Amino acid sequence: MKIGILGGGQLGRMLIQEALKYDDEFYTLDPNADCSCANISYFTQGNFNDKQDVIDFGKDKDVVSIEIEHVNVEGLEALENQGVKVIPNSKIIKIIQQKILQKQFYDEFQIPSPNFQIILSREEEIVIGFPFVQKLNTGGYDGKGVQVIKDENDLINMWDEPSVLENLVDIDKELSLIIAKNKRGEIKSFPVTEMVADPKLNLLDFNISPTQISEDIQIQIDKIAQKFMNAANSEGLFAIELFLDKDGKVWVNETAPRLHNSGHQTQEGNANSQFEQVYRVLKNLPLADTSSLGFSGMLNLVGEENFIGTVKYEGLEEVLKLPNTYVHLYGKGDTKPGRKMGHINVLANSREELLEQLISIKSLVKVVS
Amino acid sequence: MKIGILGGGQLGRMLIQEALKYDDEFYTLDPNADCSCANISYFTQGNFNDKQDVIDFGKDKDVVSIEIEHVNVEGLEALENQGVKVIPNSKIIKIIQQKILQKQFYDEFQIPSPNFQIILSREEEIVIGFPFVQKLNTGGYDGKGVQVIKDENDLINMWDEPSVLENLVDIDKELSLIIAKNKRGEIKSFPVTEMVADPKLNLLDFNISPTQISEDIQIQIDKIAQKFMNAANSEGLFAIELFLDKDGKVWVNETAPRLHNSGHQTQEGNANSQFEQVYRVLKNLPLADTSSLGFSGMLNLVGEENFIGTVKYEGLEEVLKLPNTYVHLYGKGDTKPGRKMGHINVLANSREELLEQLISIKSLVKVVS
DSSP, X not given: OEEEXXXXXXXHXXXXXXXXXXXXXXXXXXXXXXXXXXXXXXXXXXXXXXXXXXXXHHTTOSEEEESSSOSOHHHHHHHHHTTOEESSOHHHHHHHHSHHHHHHHHHHTTOXXXXXXXXXXXXXXXXXOXXXXXXXXXXXXXXXXXXXXXXXXXXXXXXXSSEEEEEOOOEEEEEEXXXXXXXXXXXXXXXXXXXXXXXXXXXXXXXEESOXXXXXXXXXXXXXXXXXXXXXXXXXXXXXXXXXXXXXXXXXXXXXXXXXXXXXXXXXXXXXXXXHHHHHHHTTOOOOOOOBOSEEEEXXXXXXXXXXXXXXXXXXXXXXXXXXXXXXXXXXXXXXTTOEEEEEEEEESSHHHHHHHHHHHHHHOEEEO | OEEEEEXXXXXXXXXXXXXXXXXXXXXXXXXXXXXXXXXXXXXXXXXXXXXXXXXXXXTTOSEEEESSSOSOHHHHHHHHHTTOEESSOHHHHHHHHSXXXXXXXXXXXXXXXXXEEEXXXXXXXXXXXXXXXXXXXXXXXXXXXXXXXXXXXGGGGOOSSSEEEEEOOOXXXXXEEEEEEOTTOOEEEOOOEEEEEOTTTOSEEEEEESOOOOHHHHHHHHXXXXXXXXXXXXXXXXXXXXXXXXXXXXXXXXXXXXXXXXXXXXXXXBSSOHHHHHHHHHHTOOXXXXXXXSEEEEEEEEOXXXXXXXXXXXXXXXXXXXXXXXXXXXOOOEEOXXXXXXXXXXXXXXXXXXXXXXXXXXXXXXXXX
């Protein structure tokens, strides 16, 4: 089968890596000829934000999917009209890629998400209470395009673009659910994971699986997942990022219509990985068993501040000596501050052991140049 | 690092697949432009049995290795003389690729292997007792170039080529040990596995890990492994195929200086796979933990008799529904009788459960066209 992926980054790379267990042909489209997928797939250099590029790339594929949601949706719609299978469908990608549509979607389908106000420019009257988060309608990614406005004096820092203004949730835990649906209607989720964010870079830092939550919270999450999948009405693999607040209520932060950083530890931590699962969705195969094999966790390898250029990984050899530890690099030659260069998965027998091990590994490795 | 592999078959493919966790560049040399590695590496179409092709391919690589032992050794020697790292070294590849040298090597280093006679043609006097196995000096692979000569009347069937004639061992079990050594001198083996051969195709069929053997047998195997690694005096990953006879004595059947079919179940069955281990050898990294995670086994997917052409896998979807079961296909478009097209790994809690599951899966899948 000819499988086309918009984007040639690490998510695509790990999908192709997993799918090398099977016999399909992977095609990727990316503007960067040095991208993570360029040498392991049939590669087309082009712009996935350009309608014609998307159409030209996708028209002879059996299925087209994405590894980044910021792609040209009109191109995907045109492909669907030509009879090309697009997973997830263009409609849900369009909703998710615009924060305003995404919030309205949650509202429409009564999916709990933080109280919000939509503004098209900074001139509009702010009715939401302080403090709030400003999220740009488009262009946000990996923590970019998001800022907190603390009080009236802070208003001067607001971006003058269409945005969602959202009340801050009093967060107890950040959770994530990865869930998949295939054409035959099977739906399967991975055990809920827990994120620990690095306050400085706002990139996902540790991710722990499974999280320890009460039955009530699990039920809230299951309901949200069910509502979301009904409303999305699309095949695909989705990551639902959740806030658990200090009153024990679960809110949707946002969703991603694709493979997600919060699922990386499934590579060794679960019976099958999120990458295997998305492959099965693309082929409409029976969904894979998602059981946890124990406690697992992940830490991102992110370019250190002040280092730009050919990447070097300090301390990596020490990490390779550790049992239950798996290094994943993304085939990126150059580092820059905050760039995701790889991740490390860790398996453990308890949550405590896992956190200890993750913290110890984090102190060992530095991504420099 | 630029890593060159002679051969572009499934062993190379699965090595590259595993090593996509890291940042190296893989180059492959194979006569077949449709080979399993062609589209996932920097591919050169050429003949790994041709001295000049090997030199031209290897001269600008940081390390050159093999995924098939039938390669031009003079080319590898020339590369070594030019300062290219060759793993395993050309000397041990040369010994292993010629059955006569291999047997003499065991003799010289007192590695127990079945009693034998060397002949250069059929005209020589046969002094070994019946029945015996005739193994052609070169060209044997996957059971080809090997035949049993039962008695005097059978002598007419003997091949008229340089051969090893070897006494049959009264086999209780066929075992295999995969062992690796890196430049820094670390040596690590995987738990001993047990093979169950398909009598018709003489291809490895089931492979079970770990095998259940007494301490005495484990000690015999450890001694053999130690002697072999000392004698081979080379970095690399080796598969030592063993016979356990009915008197409890262990003999070396033959060795392979490369990744081996008897190690495929390490992909999901062990903390790290043989593919990860060979990668670490090629990079002189700390060797990986080889522990078994439980019972695991493997069955080959081999082209059925009477089917030639574009491959179809009957029953595969049923297999994909099973837990603890992992399908690996080799990206080969065409099947023919006896061709290795893929394998299936199975995890289980006991040897009995494992065998039951393997037998049940074997009855489900057919490789047809």
